[in-house]
Amino acid sequence: MIDADFGGKQAQPTEPDNTVDMIPLTPSKPSSAPKTQPKPDQDKPTQPAVKWDQGIVYVEGDQARFEGSLYEAKWWTRANVPSDSVQWKRK
Numbered sequence: 001m002i003d004a005d006f007g008g009k010q011a012q013p014t015e016p017d018n019t020v021d022m023i024p025l026t027p028s029k030p031s032s033a034p035k036t037q038p039k040p041d042q043d044k045p046t047q048p049a050v051k052w053d054q055g056i057v058y059v060e061g062d063q064a065r066f067e068g069s070l071y072e073a074k075w076w077t078r079a080n081v082p083s084d085s086v087q088w089k090r091k
Contacts, residue, residue, distance in 0.1 A: 049070055052064035
């Protein structure tokens with residue numbers, strides 16, 4: 001235990017307040033509604049394709065134009081030429 005004096009007064013212990021009603025919480029039942037999985041092509045807002053730039057970080061689904069073709073990033077990529085890398089797929 002570390003004993004430090006910060007110049008203040010310590011609070012004195014108090015007795016529990018028995019005048020407050022304590023209601024135990026019970027967990028709610030899980031929803032029976034079917035869980036739906038997002039559809040990547042429909043749920044992700046699409047950004048307009050920009051001209052590819054080696055200094056920009058592209059993430060999965062980002063699109064870029066390079067030498068007249070449209071490419072989509074498969075995962076995080078930067079400075080990988082779209083026409084010559086596995087990080088891009090041609091659309």
